[in-house]
Amino acid sequence: MPDALHIEVAYALPERQTVLALKLPAGSTAQQAIEQSGILQRHPEIDLSVNKIGIYSRPIKLADVLQDGDRVEIYRGLIADPREMRKKRADKAKEEGRANPVTGALISRD
Structure with missing residues (x-):
């Protein structure tokens, strides 16, 4: 086990990202x-009691011990429900005649 973690x-x-590299002692938590x-x-808008965190898109807890090379990501809340957005796109495709109204599958125009 390394003495220090990178x-x-x-x-x-939406307009930018902040990525900070640091060196911590082995056994450090997220x-x-x-x-x-x-x-x-x-980023004072970050509230660790609200914002979820993860390592490479895998959810973790604040108390989880880190491994060398981990990237701790702080996630923002979604501004739109992905399921609702997909439904709206599918409904629009049906209205425009680009999708089968029964199955919802896209219609090939070849």
Whole structure:
């Protein structure tokens, strides 16, 4: 086990992302990485009691111990429900005649 961990902490907004690299002692938690990275000062809108976190898209808890090379990601809330957006796109395709009204499958125009 390495003495030190090389970690990244990432937070993305629609127009930009912040990725901070840091070195922590072995046994450090995700919360310690987030706090020590300084990202909370750069982005005061982050609330760790609300925002979910993960490592490479895999959800984790603040108390989870990190491994060397981990990238701790802080997730924002969704602005739209993905299922609802897919339904709206499918309904629009049906209205425009690009989809079969019964099955919803796209109609080939070859």
